[in-house]
Amino acid sequence: MKNTRNFCIIAHIDHGKSTLADRLLEFTGTLTDRQQQDQVLDDMDLERERGITIKSHAIQMAYDFNGELYKLNLIDTPGHVDFSYEVSRSIAACEGALLIVDATQGIQAQTISNLYLALEHDLEIIPIMNKMDMDNAMPEEVEEQIIDLIGCKPGDIIRASGKTGLGVDEILEAIIKRIPAPSGDPDAPLQALIFDSVFNSFRGIIAYFRIINGQIRKGDFVKFFATGKEYNADEIGVLKLVQQPREVLSAGDVGYIISGIKTSREVKVGDTITHVKRPCDKAIEGFTNVKPMVYAGIYPVDADDYEELRASMEKLQLNDASLVFEPESSAALGFGFRCGFLGLLHMEIIQERLDREFDMDVITTVPNVSYKAYTTKGEILDVHNPSGLPAPNYLDFIEEPYISAQIISKSEYIGAVMTLCIGKRGTLKNQIYLTSDRVELTMELPLGEIVFDFYDKLKSISKGYASFDYHISGYKAAKLVRLDILLNGEPVDALSTLIHQDNAYEFGRRMCAKLKELIPRQQFDIAIQAAIGAKIIARETVKAVRKDVTAKCYGGDITRKRKLLEKQKKGKKRMRQVGNVEVPQSAFLAVLKLD
Known part of the structure; x- marks a missing residue:
């Protein structure tokens, strides 16, 4: 155990942690030349295309230092605020963390929030300045920022470059010297924390774990603490680039277990594995249950694919424990799922x-957040979508979730950033100058306002410099109304939204105008209306495709023309009663991009 080190890498998105992880793997000889490629640990096509890490990956390296062989378990983490749950799991399985800061950009919001997570778990922090080979690196300024943030000495900060391999040997030395060895008892009852799981269509579910105390052998009879289910450990092993089976794993080790589990509900990430014969007293406290921030409905394009969609979602949930979903139905879209996302x-x-992994075509409804509705009888209802709102005569008031947001930006963009936040009903709580030209703003904003396009706008007004991080601060009463869209008097439930009273008129008008462009013309007029309760606040009409029925009437009395027009009018009226208006898929998506 004394030669084992478990550590993770934490950083803001795009500060070069995947590239640095590549250099560590290369330097320790974990990869052969054939396996060498950029971002080795990002094995999803999506991750490579976008240059972001979505899943945390674990890999074991062997390193010879001063004649002793060390086992280094690296758990790579994502950097985007939406995947901070993955980060919390990786941190729970480690004793130390490499804090990577981009020397060209300095400290950004997600760096700070990930650092606090690591400090809560008492991890040893090794600060690293990455991208030192870049011409626009600012080592002195960034060094000051790091010292301010974690209070270390200038000599503790390692200068490195993931691209050229500068400083990699120093990093490995620091991991061995500064990060403590795991402190567990190999003879105690088995206690292992599940920090991730993946689905394999041949072998069932593979759970990744970190052993805190005790030992596990191949063929052991084990049970999962939270679900109480019992299994045989068919195969255990360590995670190199491919899984390598082992006969026994002991306290401090990171590995995987295959026990032929078929259903996803039986593996809970954060659960504890222990022996059936000699169980541990209590489960390990790892991390909290995740709270979704944004809700949206996901429906299959073809109603027959509903069961297939359910199976796909369950498999995805194994890979991504922060996805929450439950079945729901909609009058316009049929059966589908109400899903909760982190962002x-x-x-x-x-x-x-x-779409890629399961080949599913889906329609996603307008994302929204969950509100608390207080009825006149004193009940409190959780409202995830507008159709769940009680009738106005039973509704006392609604509360909406508020967030406390930290925005770090260059000082020249501060005016534009404030204007954006105040336009989203935000209030400024605090403003701190981190350095002469970097400001940290603390704003309080309604979560519902930032769901749509806030982040994109923030990036564009700050030329990509502002970074944004948030946490839920509580609920406050709000003047919210339900805005319905009616087509020929029929409400389309997939298009209704809960919106602040002051923005409702403007939003309703824009929505009607947008739908007028997208809904194809029929043989009859289609009225598109936006309504709050019984009050219509905006209207557009898609004009009918006209046929000139009187073209063949020339000469003679006007009554001949009138007779034909009356006949046509009756036909149109009947058509409007039986004809239904098809809302194309593009209309549902256009609502998301209403700007």
Whole structure:
């Protein structure tokens, strides 16, 4: 155990942690030349295309230092705020963390929030300045920022470059010297924390774990603490680039277990594995249950694919424990699922993965957040979508979730950033200058306002410099109304939204105008209306495709023309009663991009 080190890498998105992980693997000889490629640990196509890490990956390296062989278990983590749950799991399985800061950009919001997570778990932090080979690196300024943030000495900060391999040997030396060895008792009852799981269509579910106390052998009879289910450990082993089976794993080791589990509900990430004969007293406290921030409905394009979609979602949930879903139905879209996501990027990635990995075509409804509705009888209801709102005569008031957001930006963009936040009903709580030209703003904003396009706008007004991180601060009463869209008097439930009273008129008008462009013309007029309760606040009409029925009437009395027009009018009226208006898929998506 004294030669084992478990560590993770934490950083803001795009600060070069995957590239640095590549150099560590190369330096320790974990990869052969054939396996060498950029971002080795990012094995999803999506991760490579977008240059982001979505899943945390574990890999074991062997390193010879001063004649002794050390086992280094690296758990790579994502950097985007939407995947911070993955980070919390990796941190729970480690004793130390490499804090990577981009020397060209300095400290950004996600760096700070990931650092706090690591400090809560008492991890040893090794600060690293990456991208030192870049011409626009600012080592002195960034060094000051790191010292301010974690209070270390200038000599503790390692200068490195993932691209050229500068400083990699120093990093490995620091991991061995500064990060403590795991402190567990190999003779105690088995206690192992599951920090991840993946689905393999041949072998069932593979759980990744970190042993805190005790030992596990191949063929042992084990049980999972939370579910109480019992299994035989068919195969255990360590994670190199491929899985390598072992006969026995002991306290401090990171490995995997295959026990022929078929259903996803039986493996809970954060659960404890222990022996059936000699169980441990209590489960390990690892991390909290995840709370979704954004809700949206996902429906199959073809109603017959509903069961297939359910199976795909369950398999995805294994890989991504932060996805939450439950069945729901909609009058316009049939059967589908109400899903909870950690943010908009998370939602986009899930949609993309459903399409690529499971070949599922889905329709996603307008994302929203969950509100608390207080009725006149004193009940409190959780409202995830507008159709769940009680009738106005029973509704006392609604509360909406608020967030406390930290925005770090260059000082020249501060005016534009504030204007954006105040336009989203935000209030400024605090403003701190981190250095002469970097400001940290603390704003309080309603979560519902940032769900749509806040992050994109923030990036564009700050030329990509501002970084954004948030946590839920609580609920506050709000003047929210339900805005319905009616087509020929029929409400389309997939298009209704809960919106603040002051923005409702403007939003309703824009929505009607947008739908007028997208809904194809029929043989009859289609009225598109936006309504709050019984009050219509906006209307557009898609004009009918006209046929000139009187073209053949020339000469003679006007009554001949009138007779034909009356006949046509009756036909149109009947058509409007039986004809239904098809809302194309593009209309549901256009609502998301209403700007």
